[in-house]
Amino acid sequence: MPLGKDELLGFLGARGIDYALHEHAAVFTAEEALRVCGHIPGVHCKNLFLKDKAGALWLVTLPDEKRADLKNLPEKIGSKRLSFGNASLLMEALGVTPGSVTPLALVNDEAKRVQLVLDRSMLQQAMINLHPLTNTATITLRSADLLRFLDVLGRKPLLAAL
Numbered sequence: 001m002p003l004g005k006d007e008l009l010g011f012l013g014a015r016g017i018d019y020a021l022h023e024h025a026a027v028f029t030a031e032e033a034l035r036v037c038g039h040i041p042g043v044h045c046k047n048l049f050l051k052d053k054a055g056a057l058w059l060v061t062l063p064d065e066k067r068a069d070l071k072n073l074p075e076k077i078g079s080k081r082l083s084f085g086n087a088s089l090l091m092e093a094l095g096v097t098p099g100s101v102t103p104l105a106l107v108n109d110e111a112k113r114v115q116l117v118l119d120r121s122m123l124q125q126a127m128i129n130l131h132p133l134t135n136t137a138t139i140t141l142r143s144a145d146l147l148r149f150l151d152v153l154g155r156k157p158l159l160a161a162l
Helices: 005-014 030-037 073-077 087-094 103-108 120-124 143-152
Strands: 020-023 043-052 057-063 082-084 114-119 127-130 137-142 158-160
Touching: 005 103, 005 137, 030 043, 043 087, 057 073, 057 087, 057 103, 057 120, 073 158, 087 103, 103 114, 103 143, 114 120, 120 143, 120 158, 127 143, 137 143
Parallel strands: 043 127, 057 114, 114 158
Antiparallel strands: 020 137, 043 057, 043 082, 127 137
């Protein structure tokens, strides 16, 4: 059974990773999130769950104002042709539903099937906003703490200029 929001928040707290929790109405797109959460300081992200032609799984996280060019992305990250992963694969791999995709879902990827790609510019911001495994809340944490969270999981993100 994948972890949910409360378990994730407990996981963060147990490791001394500070965050601010913002509860809100469900959002399903970066545009909706900006309307509902745009007032929250820090970089806001969009997340793309992708599968390449070879079957590898990718989670690409970038600032919500950037566009991901799926034609050029494979060259930048070293993958084959990319397409969006479906909802059942998303649930199987990361334990979340569409609209709730987040790098924090790697806590549910015990098999380490999903390669995380983070936009390098995003990490230059002091604070980052992410869903805590649900699209009815946003947490704000220091960008350095996101990297620390990934380190705790034994995950090394690919940093790219998207």
